[in-house]
Each structure stands twice: as structure tokens, then as C-alpha cells.
Amino acid sequence: MNEERGKEELRSYEEINEKIRRGDAVVMTAEEFIELVEQSGLEKAAKEVDIVTTGTFGAMCSSGAFLNFGHSEPPIKMVRCWLNDVPVYKGLAAVDAYLGATAMSETKPFEYGGGHVIEDLVSGKEVELRAESYGTDCYPRRSLETTITLEDLNQAYLYNPRNAYQRYNAATNSSDRILYTYMGTLLPNYGNVTFSGSGQLSPLYKDLNLETIGFGTRIFLGGGVGYVVGEGTQHKPQDGFATIAVKGDLRGMSAEYLKGAVFHNYGTTLYVGIGIPIPIINMRVAATAALKDEDIPVNILDYSVPSRDRPIIKRSNYAELKSGKVVIGDREVPSSPLSSLKVARKIAETLKRWIESGEFFIQRPIELLPNYREFKPLKIKKREVTVGDIMMRLKDLVLARAEDDIKKVAKMIVEKNIDHVPIVNEEGVLIGIVTTWDLTRALAEDKKTLKEIMTRHVITAKESERVDEVAKRMAEHRISGLPVVDDVMRVKGLITSDDISRKLVGRRGL
Amino acid sequence: MKVKLRYPHVAASKPILAELILKTGLPINILEAKLTPMGGEMVIDVATQGPALKSALEYLRESGLEVTELRSLVEVDRGLCISCGACISPCPSRAISFDGSLDIEIDAKRCIGCGICVRACPRRAIRLI
Numbered sequence: 001m002n003e004e005r006g007k008e009e010l011r012s013y014e015e016i017n018e019k020i021r022r023g024d025a026v027v028m029t030a031e032e033f034i035e036l037v038e039q040s041g042l043e044k045a046a047k048e049v050d051i052v053t054t055g056t057f058g059a060m061c062s063s064g065a066f067l068n069f070g071h072s073e074p075p076i077k078m079v080r081c082w083l084n085d086v087p088v089y090k091g092l093a094a095v096d097a098y099l100g101a102t103a104m105s106e107t108k109p110f111e112y113g114g115g116h117v118i119e120d121l122v123s124g125k126e127v128e129l130r131a132e133s134y135g136t137d138c139y140p141r142r143s144l145e146t147t148i149t150l151e152d153l154n155q156a157y158l159y160n161p162r163n164a165y166q167r168y169n170a171a172t173n174s175s176d177r178i179l180y181t182y183m184g185t186l187l188p189n190y191g192n193v194t195f196s197g198s199g200q201l202s203p204l205y206k207d208l209n210l211e212t213i214g215f216g217t218r219i220f221l222g223g224g225v226g227y228v229v230g231e232g233t234q235h236k237p238q239d240g241f242a243t244i245a246v247k248g249d250l251r252g253m254s255a256e257y258l259k260g261a262v263f264h265n266y267g268t269t270l271y272v273g274i275g276i277p278i279p280i281i282n283m284r285v286a287a288t289a290a291l292k293d294e295d296i297p298v299n300i301l302d303y304s305v306p307s308r309d310r311p312i313i314k315r316s317n318y319a320e321l322k323s324g325k326v327v328i329g330d331r332e333v334p335s336s337p338l339s340s341l342k343v344a345r346k347i348a349e350t351l352k353r354w355i356e357s358g359e360f361f362i363q364r365p366i367e368l369l370p371n372y373r374e375f376k377p378l379k380i381k382k383r384e385v386t387v388g389d390i391m392m393r394l395k396d397l398v399l400a401r402a403e404d405d406i407k408k409v410a411k412m413i414v415e416k417n418i419d420h421v422p423i424v425n426e427e428g429v430l431i432g433i434v435t436t437w438d439l440t441r442a443l444a445e446d447k448k449t450l451k452e453i454m455t456r457h458v459i460t461a462k463e464s465e466r467v468d469e470v471a472k473r474m475a476e477h478r479i480s481g482l483p484v485v486d487d488v489m490r491v492k493g494l495i496t497s498d499d500i501s502r503k504l505v506g507r508r509g510l
Numbered sequence: 511m512k513v514k515l516r517y518p519h520v521a522a523s524k525p526i527l528a529e530l531i532l533k534t535g536l537p538i539n540i541l542e543a544k545l546t547p548m549g550g551e552m553v554i555d556v557a558t559q560g561p562a563l564k565s566a567l568e569y570l571r572e573s574g575l576e577v578t579e580l581r582s583l584v585e586v587d588r589g590l591c592i593s594c595g596a597c598i599s600p601c602p603s604r605a606i607s608f609d610g611s612l613d614i615e616i617d618a619k620r621c622i623g624c625g626i627c628v629r630a631c632p633r634r635a636i637r638l639i
Contacts, residue, residue, distance in 0.1 A: 057592070059632065111634070178626075185600040185630035192599035259592055261632035271592060271632070324598075324607070336598035338632070342612035343592060 006211045006368050009282040013364040016050045016279050020361055027051045027277075027355045029348040030201050030289060037290040046286035051355060051362065054203040055220070055275040055347030058196050058339030059261055061182070062162035062233060063270045064100040065118055065250060068154040069129065071095055072146075077139035078131040082106070083117045083148075085128075094139055098159075101260075101270035113268025116260030118158070121150045122222070123255040156250040158222060158258075162232035164274045166204040166242045167296055170195035170321055170335070172313055172328065175304035180265035184338050186303055190313070193300055193326050193335040198344040199293040199318030203276035204242045208288035212279055213244065214365025220275030220351045221246055223254030225360070228276075231369045238372050240297075246274065257347065271340070275347040277355060277362050293318035300326065306469070308377065387470055388463035390503040391484050391493035392418075399424050399491060402431065402451040409450060410439050420481035420494055423454050428490045430483055433458045460485045461495055471500055511563055512541070512583065512618065515552045516576035523547060526573045527554070534566055541622055553580065553623060583623030583639060586614055590635035597627035597636060 019025035026049050028036065033052045037045045067088070069078075077094040081087070085105045089098040101115040120127055126147045135142045150156055171183035172193045179186040184194045199205075207213045217228040226248025235243045257273030280286045296318045301310040313328060320326055326335045354360035398412045398421050409421060413436060423432035432454035434442075442453045461470045461482040470482060474497055481496035531538055542553040556566055570577050593613055598606045605620035606627060616627075628636045 058594075180629070184596045184632075185626060187600055187602065191602075194596065194599060259633065262634060263632055264629040269632075271594075334599040334601075334604065336600075337595040340592045340594040340612075345612075 004282075004284075005209060005371070006214075006365070007282055010046060010280055010286075011050060012281070013279060013362055017361045019050060020355055020358055023356070023358055025050045025355060027053060027352045029345070029352055030054050030206050030278075031345070031348070034200060034290055034292055042283070042286055042290060045290070046280050046283055049280055049286075052206060052278045052280060052289040053275060053348045053351040053355070054198075054206045054278060055201050055273070055344040055349075055351065056164055056198040056203055056339060057257065057271060057273045057343035057347060058198070059182070059263070059269045060160060060163045060272045061102050061269045063118075063158065063160040063272055064098055064114060065121075065156055065158050067097050067099060067156050069095040069097070069148065070152070070154050072141060072144055074141045075139050076131060076133045076141035076144055077136055079133045081129070081131040083127050083129055084112065084120070085130075086112070086114050086117050088114075102267055104268050110265070110267060111262060113260065113262070115258075115268050115270030118250070118270060119255050119258050119260040121156065122250055122253050122258050124149060124151075150251060157247055158226065158250055158253070158272075159229075159245075159247045160232075160272065161245050162234060162243045163246050163272055164203050164232070164244055164276075165197060166202060166208070166237070166240050167199075167298060167318075168196040168241075169310075170298050170300040170316065171303045172300050172333070173304045174302045174313070179303055180263065181303050182263050182266045182269070183303060184263065190328050190331070190333055193321065193328075193333055194338055195298060195300075195318075195321045195335060196338045197298075197318070198339055198341060199296055199322060200291065201341075201344045201348055202296070203274055203278075204244065205240070205291065205296055206289045207276075207278050207285060208240070208291070209284060210237060210242060210369045210371055211285050212281060212365070213276055214368040216363055216366040217276065218361070218363040219246065219248075219277075220273070220347055220354070221248035221253065222250075222273055223257035224248055224250075224252035226274075227363075228365070228369075231373070234375065235369070235373050236375045237370065242369065244369070257343070273343060273347050275351040277351060277360070279362050293322060294320075300328070385467045385504065386463065387461050387465045387467060387484055387495050388493075390467065390499050391461075391463070391495040392499065393493050394491070397422070397491075397494055399428075400434070400450055401425070402449070402454065404450050406439060406442050406448060406450060406453070409434070410443070413439065418494075420483070420496065421450075422458075422483040422491050422494065423450055424491055430458060430460065430485055430489050430491050432456045433483060435481070458483060460489075462486075463492060467495075467500055467504070470495060471497070511559060512553060512555050512580040513567065513570075514578040514580050515554065515570060516578075517545060517549045517552065518574060518576070519547075519549045521549070521574040524573065526570065526575065527552075529573075530566060530569055533569070534562070536562070536566060553583070580618075580639070582616060582618040583621045584616055584625075584627060584636055585639050586616065587635045587637075588613075590633045591631075592633055592635075594632065596632055597630045600626050600630045602626060 085107045103114040105112040173186035232243025259271040299312045300314045484493040539555040544550045605617045609615040
């Protein structure tokens with residue numbers, strides 16, 4: 001299919017633009033196109049429709065703006081710079097800067113950030129600019145404070161390295177506490193599911209094989225006109241996770257489609273409105289433009305697992321997620337979106353109107369985006385301290401059996417001067433734990449065997465885990481020691497908060 | 511009907527609600543209470559309407575409480591709201607949903623005023639009243 005990709009078999013870009021000029025191009029939103037295909041079949045719909053418009057309006061953290069402030073008198077080489085107390089990246093020329101959506105205000109963190117500054121600028125509001133420098137012979141000024149508006153700037157353009165994921169994994173939480181994530185608030189014990197993306201309106205999913213969306217594609221960006229400027233970061237088209245980088249002039253955009261946002265305990269971001277016209281150039285493009293919510297698979301991941309590889313709890317799709325409830329196990333769990341479907345629809349409608357009224361023409365990509373990209377993890381090459389490095393090994397431990405007499409165990413505890421006794425079965429598999437505190441209480445209450453007093457639900461650690469993860473687990477559960485077990489729960493050692501604080505003294509890196 | 515009661519210093523030590531329940535037999539649910547002997551506030555749900563509600567509220571006022579009828583426990587700033595839906599599924603009492611035009615709708619009868627939606631809102635558009 002590779003050589004075929006992008007082939008203009010049904011109509012060419014020139015033919016479509018000529019129809020737009022004449023005012024008789026047939027344009028439909030992706031949802032209208034789906035309906036037409038259901039009524040008249042794919043073949044007939046593909047012949048009839050020239051362009052399908054799409055839309056999405058969601059949180060896109062890899063967004064930001066390049067700004068040029070102009071030169072003050074005397075001029076300054078800005079080394080550090082803030083807009084409304086949000087730090088702006090200054091590793092560029094004297095008065096060029098990059099304002100990132102997730103940079104947070106130094107005075108109002110987790111409340112106001114780069115995304116909000118972009119929204120304020122586009123709304124025409126005055127923004128406070130503060131800058132510092134060391135002063136040079138060519139740029140003598142050392143500091144400045146002033147206010148700016150979008151109009152005052154020489155250039156201000158949105159440049160987002162990663163936007164408009166083709167689709168995105170949904171989130172849930174198996175743990176027993178509320179999680180506040182970039183996927184929103186996740187209630188304990190699979191209490192809810194959140195998802196992102198607009199499903200059957202998703203710009204990149206509607207051109208699943210990236211036959212028409214490429215470098216140079218003209219798009220709706222933040223209420224104005226923008227361009228695709230290449231693949232986005234973490235572009236992974238082979239799995240339906242293609243992304244794009246986009247650019248567009250902030251002047252001409254609207255604050256209705258660029259909204260600063262906060263995810264509680266996570267930070268700030270920017271909601272970006274993107275709409276892409278998909279010219280129906282061949283039958284393959286028509287087929288993917290007609291894909292429905294139920295055709296777009298979404299995995300629901302467990303965000304309580306602190307790993308880049310989160311386990312899949314359920315394979316779902318946008319139809320189920322948009323219905324407001326998802327079945328997990330034998331329970332119905334409420335689901336809700338993070339992206340605004342209402343605004344996504346409005347974007348697809350607006351783009352359709354622009355094209356119909358002859359204001360917006362489509363652009364053939366100068367280059368198609370790659371349809372395969374390796375997705376590389378970041379390897380930690382410096383050795384990190386693991387549980388195995390500092391745990392107490394079996395020879396220094398006291399292990400007991402459930403039937404053991406309490407007094408005997410108490411004696412061993414005194415001899416070895418320890419606080420935790422894992423209880424194992426005949427195969428050495430962990431079945432419980434007792435602490436010196438449990439034993440003291442047992443003696444006071446005249447209990448005889450460990451079985452009567454042991455804790456059966458034991459929090460454990462693995463030898464390969466990083467010490468800081470285990471320290472966090474101890475703090476969360478307010479306990480001072482964890483048995484270290486292998487994959488089949490056989491006890492290999494024990495790690496205590498004492499080990500962590502004593503044995504790591506003098507070590508670097510924690 | 512949800513009602514906010516403000517207890518002045520003198521009323522805080524009297525069993526006013528218990529007496530109202532005994533007198534009327536009305537089921538009353540206490541949703542929130544911050545009371546000390548110095549006074550305080552309480553939010554209750556009185557499961558009735560019409561004349562029965564009116565006379566119950568009258569009784570509370572006569573007992574020395576300041577009574578405010580709550581039409582809703584939370585308020586959405588429509589100018590800030592982007593209809594994303596991030597507040598919907600975290601709501602433990604299923605009080606939030608999309609209406610027909612995909613705007614956020616909060617059912618005041620279901621809302622318990624827990625404030626989870628306030629933190630869940632990426633636009634900080636929801637506040638407790």
C-alpha cells in the first residue's frame with residue numbers, strides 16, 4: 001500500500017479547490033458522512049462527497065507559543081523572563097522566547113500557567129512581562145518590567161510539537177485512594193473511567209493511514225488557520241497513535257478554541273481546538289473517514305500502577321465510553337470525557353462553513369508523514385539502589401509458622417533484635433506477618449499462637465524495586481517494614497524503614 | 511428541598527432537628543454539619559414540599575435558626591465551562607450529566623455538595639455555594 005498512499009484516484013486537490021472556488025464543493029462533517037454512508041453505502045458516498053471535516057478539542061500538553069517581544073531602549077539580552085509570573089524559555093536570541101503550556105506561575109502554581117497566558121494573550125488582555133539579564137556590551141540593560149498585549153508583539157505563533165493523538169487510552173484506578181492525574185480525577189476501586197479524544201470526529205483517525213494529512217496540510221487551529229509541520233513527538237502510527245506538530249499565527253485565533261486548564265495536583269495545560277479537512281481522494285480514505293465510534297478501539301488502563309506500562313483493565317471503544325457507562329468485571333462504571341465533544345462538533349461545523357463559503361482551500365501535503373515509527377523508552381543507565389541491595393537477608397531474619405507458640409517467637413525476636421516476623425507455610429510462601437507490637441498485645445490478651453494475631457493482608461516488596469518506591473509504599477500504609485518476596489510469594493528477605501535510613505546514609509542519589 | 515441552617519449561639523445546644531422530626535415525622539437527612547456550642551451551620555435535606563415544607567421551615571425559624579433554601583449546592587460559571595465532561599464521572603452521587611445540547615447539567619436533588627467536581631474541573635468553573 002505504501003506506494004499507493006496518497007494517490008488521488010477519485011479526485012485531485014486541484015479539482016476540489018476549483019469546486020471550492022465555484023462554491024459547489026460537497027463538504028460534510030465526519031458525523032454527517034457516517035450517516036450518509038449508512039444510508040447510501042460507501043461507494044456512493046465517496047463519489048458524492050469531496051471533503052470530510054473533523055474536529056477535536058482537548059488538553060494538549062505539548063503546546064506553546066514562540067514570541068518575539070521587540071527591543072527595549074536600551075536593549076536587553078533576556079536571560080530569564082516571565083509572563084504573568086510564568087517562566088518563559090529563554091535559551092534563544094535576546095528577545096525571542098518560547099512559552100510552554102505546562103509551565104506554571106511561580107506565584108500561583110497549579111492554578112495558572114502557560115496555557116492561561118496564551119488564552120489571555122489571544123483574548124487581547126494585557127500580560128505582565130518581567131525580564132532579567134547580566135548585561136553585555138551590546139545589550140546593556142539588566143532588567144525590565146512592562147506589560148504587553150498580543151498586538152505589541154512582532155511575532156506570536158503557536159508551535160505545538162505534539163497535538164491531536166489519533167486516539168488515546170482511557171483511565172481507571174484500582175487502588176483504594178483517589179488519584180488526581182492528567183486524565184482527571186479517578187475514584188478508588190474502579191469508581192470511574194475517563195477518556196480523551198473525539199472518537200469518530202478525531203482528525204487523525206479519520207485519515208487512519210495518513211494518506212492526506214502530512215507536512216503542509218492547512219488546518220483549523222485554535223479558531224484560525226494553521227499548518228501541519230510534520231509528525232508529532234511520540235508519533236506511533238502503526239498502533240493508531242499518530243500525532244502531528246502544528247503551527248499557526250496566534251493573531252487570527254480565538255480564545256474560544258484555546259483555553260488554559262488545570263488538572264488538580266498534576267499541573268496546567270492548554271485545551272487546543274484542531275479541525276482537519278480530509279479530501280476523499282480514494283476509496284481507502286473514504287473508508288477510514290466513515291469509521292464510527294464503535295470501530296475505534298480504546299484500552300482502559302489502570303493509572304494506579306506507577307509504571308510506563310500500565311496494565312489493560314478492559315478493551316473498550318469510543319461508543320461504549322461515550323455512552324456514559326462501561327462494564328468492568330460485573331459492575332457498571334460511569335465514564336466521562338475530558339475532551340469537549342460539543343466544541344469538537346462546532347469545529348467540524350465551522351471548518352465546513354469556511355470551505356463552503358470559499359474562505360478555506362485545501363493543501364496537498366509536501367511530504368506524507370511516516371506510517372511507522374519505533375517507540376523508544378528511556379533507559380536509566382546509572383545503577384539505582386534496589387531493595388535487594390539493602391534488605392535483610394534470610395539468615396538474619398526470624399521466620400515463623402502460623403502454629404508457632406507466641407512465647408517462642410517473642411524470645412527469638414529479643415535474641416535477634418528485630419521488629420517484624422514474616423509467617424510462612426511449609427513451602428516458604430508468605431501467609432502473614434506479626435510485629436513486636438502485635439506480640440506485646442497478644443501477651444497482654446493471653447493469646448497462644450501466631451495464627452490468632454497475625455496480619456494476613458501483607459504489603460510486600462520485590463528485590464528489583466527501587467528503594468524510593470518502597471519507601472513511598474511504607475509511608476502510604478504507615479508501616480515500618482515489608483517482607484521481600486519473589487514472584488511466587490516466597491520470602492527472600494525483609495526491608496525496614498530503619499534499613500533505608502541507616503544504610504543509605506552517605507550514599508548519593510536518594 | 512435542601513436547606514442551610516445557621517445556628518446562633520443560643521440555639522446550638524437545643525435538639526431542634528430531633529424535635530422537628532418527632533413532631534412531624536418527616537424524614538430529614540443531614541448532609542453537612544459544623545456545630546460547636548458557639549453555634550455553626552448545617553445543610554439538611556427535607557424530603558417534602560408544599561405546605562408541609564413551609565410549616566417545617568417555619569418551625570425552624572421560630573426555634574431561632576436562620577434558614578436559607580438551597581436551590582443548588584454548586585454553581586457552574588457558564589462563561590468558563592467548556593463542556594468537557596471531566597466533572598461527570600468523578601461525581602459520587604451521579605448528579606452531573608450532559609443535557610441534550612452537551613452542556614453540563616447538575617441535578618440539585620442528587621448533589622451532596624462534596625466538592626469533588628470542583629477539583630475535577632480543568633477550568634475551575636465550578637464552585638461550592
